[in-house]
Amino acid sequence: xxxxxxxxxxxxxxxxxxxxxxxxxxxxxxxxxxxxxxxxxxxxxxxxxxxxxxxxxxxxxxxxxxxxxxxxxxxxxxxxxxxxxxxxxxxxxxxxxxxxxxxxxxxxxxxxxxxxxxxxxxxxxxxxxxxxxxxxxxxxxxxxxxxxxxxxxxxxxxxxxxxxxxxxxxxxxxxxxxxxxxxxxxxxxxxxxxxxxxxxxxxxxxxxxxxxxxxxxxxxxxxxxxxxxxxxxxxxxxxxxxxxxxxxxxxxxxxxxxxxxxxxxxxxxxxxxxxxxxxxxxxxxxxxxxxxxxxxxxxxxxxxxxxxxxxxxxxxxxxxxxxxxxxxxxxxxxxxxxxxxxxxxxxxxxxxxxxxxxxxxxxxxxxxxxxxxxxxxxxxxxxxxxxxxxxxxxxxxxxxxxxxxxxxxxxxxxxxxxxxxxxxxxxxxxxxxxxxxxxxxxxxxxxxxxxxxxxxxxxxxxxxxxxxxxxxxxxxxxxxxxxxxxxxxxxxxxxxxxxxxxxxxxxxxxxxxxxxxxxxxxxxxxxxxxxxxxxxxxxxxxxxxxxxxxxxxxxxxxxxxxxxxxxxxxxxxxx
Amino acid sequence: xxxxxxxxxxxxxxxxxxxxxxxxxxxxxxxxxxxxxxxxxxxxxxxxxxxxxxxxxxxxxxxxxxxxxxxxxxxxxxxxxxxxxxxxxxxxxxxxxxxxxxxxxxxxxxxxxxxxxxxxxxxxxxxxxxxxxxxxxxxxxxxxxxxxxxxxxxxxxxxxxxxxxxxxxxxxxxxxxxxxxxxxxxxxxxxxxxxxxxxxxxxxxxxxxxxxxxxxxxxxxxxxxxxxxxxxxxxxxxxxxxxxxxxxxxx
Numbered sequence: 001x002x003x004x005x006x007x008x009x010x011x012x013x014x015x016x017x018x019x020x021x022x023x024x025x026x027x028x029x030x031x032x033x034x035x036x037x038x039x040x041x042x043x044x045x046x047x048x049x050x051x052x053x054x055x056x057x058x059x060x061x062x063x064x065x066x067x068x069x070x071x072x073x074x075x076x077x078x079x080x081x082x083x084x085x086x087x088x089x090x091x092x093x094x095x096x097x098x099x100x101x102x103x104x105x106x107x108x109x110x111x112x113x114x115x116x117x118x119x120x121x122x123x124x125x126x127x128x129x130x131x132x133x134x135x136x137x138x139x140x141x142x143x144x145x146x147x148x149x150x151x152x153x154x155x156x157x158x159x160x161x162x163x164x165x166x167x168x169x170x171x172x173x174x175x176x177x178x179x180x181x182x183x184x185x186x187x188x189x190x191x192x193x194x195x196x197x198x199x200x201x202x203x204x205x206x207x208x209x210x211x212x213x214x215x216x217x218x219x220x221x222x223x224x225x226x227x228x229x230x231x232x233x234x235x236x237x238x239x240x241x242x243x244x245x246x247x248x249x250x251x252x253x254x255x256x257x258x259x260x261x262x263x264x265x266x267x268x269x270x271x272x273x274x275x276x277x278x279x280x281x282x283x284x285x286x287x288x289x290x291x292x293x294x295x296x297x298x299x300x301x302x303x304x305x306x307x308x309x310x311x312x313x314x315x316x317x318x319x320x321x322x323x324x325x326x327x328x329x330x331x332x333x334x335x336x337x338x339x340x341x342x343x344x345x346x347x348x349x350x351x352x353x354x355x356x357x358x359x360x361x362x363x364x365x366x367x368x369x370x371x372x373x374x375x376x377x378x379x380x381x382x383x384x385x386x387x388x389x390x391x392x393x394x395x396x397x398x399x400x401x402x403x404x405x406x407x408x409x410x411x412x413x414x415x416x417x418x419x420x421x422x423x424x425x426x427x428x429x430x431x432x433x434x435x436x437x438x439x440x441x442x443x444x445x446x447x448x449x450x451x452x453x454x455x456x457x458x459x460x461x462x463x464x465x466x467x468x469x470x471x472x473x474x475x476x477x478x479x480x481x482x483x484x485x486x487x488x489x490x491x492x493x494x495x496x497x498x499x500x501x502x503x504x505x506x507x508x509x510x511x512x513x514x515x516x517x518x519x520x521x522x523x524x525x526x527x528x529x530x531x532x533x534x535x536x537x538x539x540x541x542x543x544x545x546x547x548x549x550x551x552x553x554x555x556x557x558x559x560x561x562x563x564x565x566x567x568x569x570x571x572x573x574x575x
Numbered sequence: 576x577x578x579x580x581x582x583x584x585x586x587x588x589x590x591x592x593x594x595x596x597x598x599x600x601x602x603x604x605x606x607x608x609x610x611x612x613x614x615x616x617x618x619x620x621x622x623x624x625x626x627x628x629x630x631x632x633x634x635x636x637x638x639x640x641x642x643x644x645x646x647x648x649x650x651x652x653x654x655x656x657x658x659x660x661x662x663x664x665x666x667x668x669x670x671x672x673x674x675x676x677x678x679x680x681x682x683x684x685x686x687x688x689x690x691x692x693x694x695x696x697x698x699x700x701x702x703x704x705x706x707x708x709x710x711x712x713x714x715x716x717x718x719x720x721x722x723x724x725x726x727x728x729x730x731x732x733x734x735x736x737x738x739x740x741x742x743x744x745x746x747x748x749x750x751x752x753x754x755x756x757x758x759x760x761x762x763x764x765x766x767x768x769x770x771x772x773x774x775x776x777x778x779x780x781x782x783x784x785x786x787x788x789x790x791x792x793x794x795x796x797x798x799x800x801x802x803x804x805x806x807x808x809x810x811x812x813x814x815x816x817x818x819x820x821x822x823x824x825x826x
Contacts, residue, residue, distance in 0.1 A: 041629075041631055041639065042629070042639065042683065043687065044637075044722055045631045045632075045637045045638070045639050046631075047631075047632075049631075049632065049636055049637050049721075050632045050634065050636050050637065100704070103704060104698065104704070105696065106695065106696030106754070106757060106760075108706075108711050108714060108715065108718060108757065109711075110708065110711065111706050111707065111708040111711055113708075114705070115705030115706050115707060116705065118708075133715070133718075134715070136636070136719065139636065139718075139719075139721065140718060143718070147690070147695050147696070148695065150687075150690065150691060151691070151695045158684075158687075181676055181680075210630075210631040210632050210633065210637070211630065211631065212631065243608070244606070244607040244608020244609075245606050245607060245608060245609075246606055246607070246608035246609040246610055246613045247608055247610075250633065250634045251634065324719075325635070325636065328635070329634060329635065332635070332653055332655075333608065333610070333653070333655070334608065440620070440624055441624070442619060442620035442621075442624060443620070446620070484624070484625075485624050485625055486624065486625030487625070489592060489627075489676075489677050490627040490676055490677040490678070490680050491624075491625040491627070492619060492624070492625065492626065492627060492628065493619070493624030493625050494625070
């Protein structure tokens with residue numbers, strides 16, 4: 001048996017090496033435990049690298065009236081009060097310290113005239129709050145964390161995919177996976193496992209997400225019996241590229257609007273005046289995405305079905321300095337010089353608010369020894385995430401997860417491993433090679449993306465969602481029969497055959513949750529239930545596997561203490 | 576290419592592993608704005624499901640999809656099909672300076688080992704966390720690096736002479752420059768540059784600068800100033816004399 005897989009042992013195993021995973025690793029290591037980090041890609045290529053706009057933290061370097069209370073209030077309002085209040089509070093309170101820490105580890109942010117970290121405006125934030133480095137903040141962050149982690153001595157297992165969490169009774173015992181390079185199997189024994197695998201955008205056709213975003217971590221946790229929550233809340237970023245087709249979905253940072261970019265329809269009308277006259281282009285993402293979508297649907301879209309986003313009124317030098325990667329992206333991929341003319345933009349599937357249900361303080365999931373942080377976890381963002389709150393989420397809750405996972409590991413003995421679980425996981429991975437016929441995983445993936453794009457998009461209704469469920473059922477059946485060609489040596493078709501299962505699990509969770517929530521709130525818009533429903537504002541959908549079947553249960557929104565309620569009632573004083 | 580055109584292109588892609596391999600041709604229908612990576616994905620979905628390609632962001636931000644397109648080291652996600660001559664096959668080969676794993680995927684793990692040799696950022700003691708934008712701007716250029724390793728691939732010290740033991744390569748001179756020129760950093764990496772990553776082996780042919788997708792002036796702005804630091808610290812004749820007279824310890 002041992003000849004078929006290698007075994008590694010860590011106190012804390014972290015799945016995913018983006019901002020949350022690396023921050024968790026650094027913290028766990030600081031507690032003196034043995035830490036391993038597994039990632040599907042090369043180190044430093046995780047999705048965090050693509051984050052552009054900045055890190056939201058109430059440092060009050062630019063707007064001196066800002067403080068954690070204002071950040072907390074903005075986050076809760078942006079999330080339509082479905083947020084876990086305690087997470088929103090911890091996040092707002094701890095984000096500034098996490099940013100300073102990043103700076104002390106060598107990150108270089110843009111500066112104010114006083115020499116402090118510069119902060120920019122962003123959608124839904126009352127004050128200028130986003131610490132940034134031009135439009136490549138994520139790159140600066142991941143490089144800083146990566147170097148810190150590597151020099152402190154974390155063990156990194158690059159290009160390795162986890163396909164199953166191993167359990168010892170009710171508790172976590174480790175994880176099983178394969179090396180993408182050679183296709184060999186690997187077992188990680190661990191006392192604590194932290195899931196930092198990010199989101200699920202690859203289940204949609206138009207997305208800003210990379211191949212890695214297949215919902216693995218959520219599916220792993222779900223299969224192991226953990227709760228998923230708020231799965232109906234999928235963020236469509238208002239501004240992705242729409243033309244040419246090859247670049248469709250690639251992100252156009254919100255920083256374009258933060259720096260003064262203006263949205264117009266084909267008639268030249270600044271249409272946000274009709275949807276949110278107060279915040280205009282800097283309204284929350286759910287509102288801006290719906291507005292653009294509505295303009296297009298009602299015949300006021302651009303030639304290629306989007307809206308115009310224009311920053312060319314600003315000096316060309318300024319645009320190139322503050323938005324360098326946008327400038328190059330449009331020039332090289334779309335032949336558009338954004339210092340001279342408008343971009344064409346439209347919504348793109350971008351971020352998952354829902355995910356693994358965790359405790360606010362410890363990031364522990366509903367299984368002992370299992371933790372989650374970042375996009376894979378749920379709670380901070382409620383029904384809609386504010387731009388900039390993701391990078392800060394990674395730092396604040398990555399750190400907390402690393403700390404609690406290390407503490408848990410110190411209290412625990414190394415759980416034994418059950419060979420039958422490993423054998424089953426290995427058989428599951430090998431099965432697609434043995435099938436004589438069956439669909440190509442690529443064909444199934446394309447069909448899944450069409451289903452989710454057309455039936456579970458920005459606007460939803462009962463008929464579409466029901467149709468989506470029956471389509472997903474068929475896709476599940478096709479996936480169970482999918483056939484893989486070639487060998488186990490770096491075989492993307494084989495990798496996709498497994499990733500498809502994860503995507504189908506989360507796609508079904510999204511669809512079922514969306515069907516159940518009969519109201520419109522944040523990123524979840526039901527054409528057949530267009531308004532907010534107070535009763536739904538008091539509860540979450542929880543998705544859990546019961547006797548092998550996906551089951552939904554309701555759970556009440558956590559009651560907020562009075563002082564925070566008071567805080568939310570106060571009017572914010574925007575500058 | 577005109578909108579709505581249905582022309583095809585031929586990709587001639589290396590298929591093989593560390594032991595053997597050969598180029599194979601694939602016909603790909605063109606779509607407006609298509610990049611080479613899109614074409615490779617089309618091949619995966621329609622002809623060669625096991626074609627090994629690394630990629631992540633498809634937006635020129637992660638540096639995963641490096642390959643040699645018609646002999647030029649490039650990011651395939653930023654190489655437009657309509658910028659290539661389409662009347663002949665487009666050749667797509669893995670980076671030559673690194674061992675092939677399979678098809679277009681190479682073993683770049685050596686780079687991660689080099690990085691570990693470079694002392695990380697260490698703030699000067701008692702430093703105040705204030706910086707001038709001008710000082711930050713100077714270093715930002717180096718920090719744009721997306722680690723695509725195209726500069727490593729094209730550097731003849733690595734590509735033709737395979738001096739991976741003695742030499743760190745342009746990527747890590749850029750990395751070192753980003754630390755050395757950090758306004759608040761307090762460490763000297765001159766000895767590491769000289770002894771561990773062999774900056775002296777670079778004879779500034781600027782091949783690295785030419786292929787950098789982030790337009791970092793690797794040679795002029797990173798390597799040459801670092802070479803000067805090494806010279807100042809180890810080969811300054813006046814300082815050497817002073818040290819000799821004083822009998823001072825070497826730095």
